Every structure is written in structure tokens, then in C-alpha cells.
Amino acid sequence: MSIQTDMQKTIEDMVQKGKGILAADESLPTITKRFKPIGVEPTEENRRAWRTLLLTTPRLGDYISGIILFEETLTQKNDDGTLLPEVAESQGIVPGVKVDKGTISLVNSPGDFITQGLDNLGERLKTYKEQGARFAKWREVYPISTHNPRRLGIEANAEALACYAAICQSVGIIPIVEPEVLIDGEHTIERCFEVTETVQHAVYHAMRRYGVILEYTILKPSMVVPGKEHTKASPEEVAENTVKQLRRTVPAAVPSINFLSGGQSPEEATVNLNAMNANYLNQPWELSFSYGRALQETALQAWLGKKENVPAAQAALLKRAKLNAAARYGSYTPEMEKE
Numbered sequence: 119m120s121i122q123t124d125m126q127k128t129i130e131d132m133v134q135k136g137k138g139i140l141a142a143d144e145s146l147p148t149i150t151k152r153f154k155p156i157g158v159e160p161t162e163e164n165r166r167a168w169r170t171l172l173l174t175t176p177r178l179g180d181y182i183s184g185i186i187l188f189e190e191t192l193t194q195k196n197d198d199g200t201l202l203p204e205v206a207e208s209q210g211i212v213p214g215v216k217v218d219k220g221t222i223s224l225v226n227s228p229g230d231f232i233t234q235g236l237d238n239l240g241e242r243l244k245t246y247k248e249q250g251a252r253f254a255k256w257r258e259v260y261p262i263s264t265h266n267p268r269r270l271g272i273e274a275n276a277e278a279l280a281c282y283a284a285i286c287q288s289v290g291i292i293p294i295v296e297p298e299v300l301i302d303g304e305h306t307i308e309r310c311f312e313v314t315e316t317v318q319h320a321v322y323h324a325m326r327r328y329g330v331i332l333e334y335t336i337l338k339p340s341m342v343v344p345g346k347e348h349t350k351a352s353p354e355e356v357a358e359n360t361v362k363q364l365r366r367t368v369p370a371a372v373p374s375i376n377f378l379s380g381g382q383s384p385e386e387a388t389v390n391l392n393a394m395n396a397n398y399l400n401q402p403w404e405l406s407f408s409y410g411r412a413l414q415e416t417a418l419q420a421w422l423g424k425k426e427n428v429p430a431a432q433a434a435l436l437k438r439a440k441l442n443a444a445a446r447y448g449s450y451t452p453e454m455e456k457e
């Protein structure tokens with residue numbers, strides 16, 4: 119298959135009505151942070167057990183079309199000895215991989231960050247592809263403060279995202295482009311709108327310069343919300359601001375927008391996505407999800423690292439996946455939480 123045909127097929131498999139993406143690509147420090155409250159040691163075996171649990175959830179493929187894995191998961195096996203990317207494919211879920219190497223402070227732009235990992239990315243991607251990955255993910259972060267993100271931060275991060283996306287496409291891998299405006303702080307929803315608009319404008323400007331084919335990309339943005347320390351906004355306000363901002367910056371050629379949850383509770387993430395799909399029909403792109411915490415949190419709490427809890431944890435994951443799938447149609451109701 120040609121690279122273009124590969125990417126066309128991957129996009130069709132990933133972007134499906136009523137389905138979204140599960141982010142299970144926590145790096146070692148992040149998975150350690152997630153396991154700590156439930157008292158699970160972050161050993162390789164426990165990480166394998168957790169990701170196996172997620173991927174072997176019966177009928178997960180009814181609601182989930184793609185899963186973002188951490189590099190090590192590509193070579194891990196389930197209890198029967200099947201490689202985990204193959205387990206994903208057998209569920210009708212496209213396996214992908216996080217390829218960035220995390221953030222460091224951006225020199226001469228105090229308070230801003232930059233993501234590492236562009237060196238040898240093309241070579242790494244070829245290996246991941248051989249291991250079964252069909253898409254990739256790269257995250258840049260933007261803190262909001264009086265002075266952040268700065269001009270340099272916005273431009274350097276856009277450049278890195280576009281360069282990553284172009285490299286992915288050169289080897290037939292679909293890039294998920296993730297510019298995350300962080301929720302930390304006491305800023306207003308208006309300030310988040312302004313920052314997100316500026317950030318995404320720079321990202322698409324850079325993507326154009328790098329020759330990225332937008333039809334073969336997925337955007338993974340944060341929603342437009344007030345800072346964590348600010349009074350919460352209603353789902354209707356979040357939906358109105360988020361859709362308005364996206365319409366200003368994201369070209370219609372982009373097939374799907376899959377939000378991150380970024381510190382929203384599982385219910386908030388669902389209700390906010392639902393409000394967008396209920397109130398804003400016929401947008402140029404799909405409005406979907408690519409949640410990490412908002413899909414895994416309740417399942418982790420049910421699991422507690424114990425084999426006997428696997429069915430309960432899988433039921434918890436399936437429930438959140440199903441509710442978010444309903445939110446894709448704008449047909450979620452809070453009563454569904456009790457079912």
C-alpha cells in the first residue's frame with residue numbers, strides 16, 4: 119500500500135461516528151502518579167497488567183476506535199502471549215503511540231515549555247510502525263499566566279508540532295497534534311479563549327509552512343474553560359466558547375477534533391462534549407474525545423491492582439466509553455450515570 123492509502127485507511131478507521139480515542143500513553147512518571155493513590159507499584163508487570171485490562175475489555179471497540187499507547191506497550195503481550203497492538207486490532211481499535219519525550223523549560227521564554235523528541239523521530243516512527251502503530255501523538259503544553267504563553271513559546275511550540283506532523287506523514291503515520299492549554303490557574307474563560315485561539319492559529323500557520331496534509335491529521339485540543347481556581351463555567355458556556363474558538367482557527371479539512379480531558383472530572387468531560395454535539399450540529403469536523411484520565415479514573419479505582427477486580431474495572435471503563443460515545447451524538451443525560 120502507498121503511504122497515502124495507508125493514511126486514508128487509518129483516518130477512516132479512527133474517525134467513526136459515535137466513537138472516540140482512549141489515551142493510555144502515560145509516561146513512567148505519569149503512570150507512577152496514577153498508580154500511587156490506588157497503592158499499585160509502577161512495575162513493568164503492573165503497567166502491562168493495566169494496559170492489558172484496558173485492551174481486553176469486551177466490546178470496547180463499540181465505542182473506541184483508537185488507543186494511544188506508551189512505547190513499551192507496543193512490545194508487551196497479554197496473558198495469552200498476544201502482542202497488545204494485535205489485541206487492539208482484534209477489537210477493531212487502531213493502535214497508536216505517543217512519540218514525544220516530554221517537556222523542558224524553553225530557554226529565553228520564562229514560564230514556557232518546549233517538547234523534546236524530534237531527533238531521530240523518522241527512524242523511531244519506522245520501528246513503531248513495524249510494531250503495529252498506525253498513528254502517533256505529540257503534546258505541547260502552554261501554561262496561562264499574566265505573561266504566558268509568550269510569543270516565543272507560541273511560535274517554538276507550533277514549529278515543533280508541525281515538524282513532528284510532517285515527519286509522521288512522510289512515513290505514513292497519522293499525527294495527532296496536541297496543543298494543550300493548561301487548566302491550572304485562576305484565569306477567566308475569556309482569557310483561555312484568547313490564548314487557545316492564538317496558539318491554534320500559530321499551529322495551523324506552521325502546519326501550512328511544513329506542508330502537512332490536514333486531511334491526514336487529528337487535532338487534540340483542550341476545551342475552552344476557566345482556570346481550575348476560577349468559578350466553573352456551565353457546559354453550555356464551555357461548548358459555546360470552544361466551538362466558536364475552533365471555528366476561527368481549525369480548517370475544515372481537518373476530519374476530527376478529539377479533546378483531551380486535562381484535569382476535568384470524568385462527568386464534566388462527558389457533559390461538556392455532549393453540550394457541543396447537542397447545540398452545534400453540522401460542524402466541518404467531528405467533535406470527539408481522546409480522554410486519558412476521564413476514561414480511566416473510575417476503572418483504576420475499581421481495579422486497585424487486584425486480579426479479582428478486573429471485570430469491575432472493565433465495566434467501569436466500558437461505561438465511561440459508552441457515555442462519551444453518547445456525548446458524540448449529543449444524547450447523553452446525567453441519568454445515564456446511574457444505569
Ligand code: 13P
Nearest residue numbers: 141378379380409410411
Ligand atoms: P487527559 O485526558 O488525562 O488530559 O490525557 C490525555 C492525554 O493524552 C494527555 O497528553
